[in-house]
Every structure is written in C-alpha cells, then in structure tokens.
Amino acid sequence: MMATTHALFGVVLASAAVGVAPEFAPVALVAGVVGSVFPDLHLYAGHRRTLHYPVYYAVAAVPAVALAVALPGAATVAFAVFLAGAAAHSLMDVLGGGLELKPWQARSERAVYDHFNGRWVPPRRWVRYDGAPEDLLVAVAFGAPALVAYDGPVRTFVGAVLLVSTGYALARKHLAALVERLVPLAPAAVHTRLPERFRDGTDPTPRGEPGD
Template sequence: MMATTHALFGVVLATATATVAPEFAPVAFVAGVVGSVFPDLDLYAGHRRTLHFPVYYAVAALPAVALAVVSPVAETVALALFLAGAAAHSLMDVFGGGLELKPWRAESDRAVYDHYRGRWVAPRRWIRYDGAPEDLLVAGFFAAPALVVWTGPPRTFVAAVLLVSAGYALARKPLAALVERLVPALPSALRSRLPERFRATADRTPPAQTGD
C-alpha cells in the first residue's frame, strides 16, 4: 500500500480517539499518523523487515491501549496510537503486493517479514500494488470521515495527502518504467544506496554490446 494510505489509516485511529476523548485530539492525530508511517522508514535498509513487526507491534499495542484507557493522559494516548498505527501498517502490507519494482507482475513472494516465526509472509494481493486503483479507493475511504470530522490544518493535511495519493496512483507505472531506464546508468556507489528492488533492476539489465 501507499505510505499515504497508511498515514490516512492513522487519521482514522485519531478520529476514533477524538470522538470519545476530544481533549486528546491533537496528540492522537500526530501519534496516529506518525505511528502509521513509521515502519516505512526502513525503505532504504531492509524494507518491510527492519522496522516492520506484524506480531510484536500488535502484542505491544494491546497493553498500551489498555493503559491509555485506564490512565488517559497525553503520553499514554500517544504511545497507544503510535503502536496501533505501526501494528496496522505491518499487517496491512500483507494484503498488498510483494517487494518488487513492478508488483503487478506478482513475481515476489515477500510481503512482510515475520520476526516471530522467522520467515517472510507471502503477499495476499488484495490490493495488487502500491498505487493501484483499489489502493486509492481505500485511501479515499479512510479520508472521508476525517474530512467531515476535522477542521482547520488537520482537514487540510488529509486533503493534501489524498491529493498526493491520487497523483502517485496516476504516476505509479510510468515511474517504474522511468526507474528501469535511469538506475542502470547510475554509478555503482550510488546504486548501492537504493532500495533492493531498484538495484535488482540494474542487475537484470544486460550490458550494452560493443563492437570490436
């Protein structure tokens, strides 16, 4: 799924929290969004493995949520929303495509790494790839309640994220084609810093033929 879809799910968590405890609306909004995008900070270092924990985040979120219910202060609410968002992100990625530049080809069997079981979880492909039309539909579904409930900067943020989602969905496949052309031309030192699926593009590109 798109990072923006995950961010909007964080807004859903914040909206639910603000409905029952409006005094925590600001901290819930920030913590929900940050937690929901946090796992993707591993994009350049073992994507969907280094910071994705589909089991451990969920296990940690349960007592955190319970603590926030029993002792609702800004810190406990923020921790609960952060962990719930990170757990949801790690689980939601299982429903998408695999780790590949063009996931619509369904060539990868890796969606998210399960540290508890020590293996990769296969992608379900209910959402075929990040930026797919169904991914944008889910993003819109997540955004709709927030556009009604929130006002001011939060509503502007949600609208902007939804707009970015639409732009990315339109550009997703052309961007992949552009990467295939550009990455092989980069210096090897720079290529080594790119995500693995980008480096794999260069590795599959045959060397140019030269005459004698």
C-alpha cells in the first residue's frame, strides 16, 4: 500500500487514542503517523524486511496499549500508538501485492518478511499494488472522517496527504515505466547498488536467507 495510506491510518489510530486520553491528542497524532510510516524508512534497501516485523510489533503493542490505558501519559500513549501503527503497517502490506517494480503483474510471492518464522509471507493482493484504485479508496476511507472531525492543521495535513495519494495513484504505472528507462542509463557503480526489483523487476531471496 502507499505510504500515504499508512499515514492516514495513523490518523485513525490517533483518533482512537484521543477517545481514551484526549489531553494527549497532539502526541498521539504525531506518534500514529510516524509509527505507521516507520517500516517504510528502509524503502531503498531491504524493503519490507529490515523494518517490517508483523509478529514482533503486534506482540509488543498489546502490553504497550494496556500500559497506556492504565497509566496514560505522553510517553506511554506515544509509545503505544507508535507500535500499533508499525504493527498495522506490517500486517497491511501482506494484503497488498508482492515486492516487485510492477506488482500488478503478480510475479512475486514475497509481501512481508516474517522474522519470527524466518520466511516471506505471500501477498494476498486484496489491494493489487501500491497506488491501485482500491489503495486510493482505502486512503479516502481512512482520511474522510478526519476531514469532518478535525479542522485547522490536521484537516490541512489530511487533505494534503489525500492529494498526494491521488497524484501517486494516477502516476504509479508511469513511474515504473520511467524507472525502466532510467536504470539502463545509470553508471555501473550505481546500477549494481540498485534494489534488484529496479534491475529485473522482482526481488529474489538474498543469498544466505530463507526462501519461501
């Protein structure tokens, strides 16, 4: 799914946290958005493996949420919402397409790496690829309530994220085609450092790591 879809889910998480501890609304919003996009910070290398932990984030989020409910404070609320966002991101990516330059071709069977079980989880493809029409629909579903419930900076932020989501969805397949044209032009030193999916369209299992 798009990073913007994950960010908007972070807003949804923050809204839920506000129901428990309204005085910590700002910190919950920041933690929700940051936590929900955090697993994608390794987008260039080791994508959906290095910072994606579908099991560990979820397990850690349960006691963190319980602690935030029992002892609400800026730190406990932020930590709980951050972990919940990171867990949701890792699990949501399983519902999307595989790890490849053109995931609509459905050639890759690697969605998210499960460190606990030492294997790649196959994609469900409920959302066929990041930037697909259904991905944009999910983003709108996450963002629309916030446009109604909030005003000021939050509404502006959500509106901007939805605008970026729409632009990316319209350009998604064109961007993949652009990468295909530019990669052969890259210097050899740069070309060898590019993610495998940029070079041949898919990400194979790295050497020395478990396969499917």
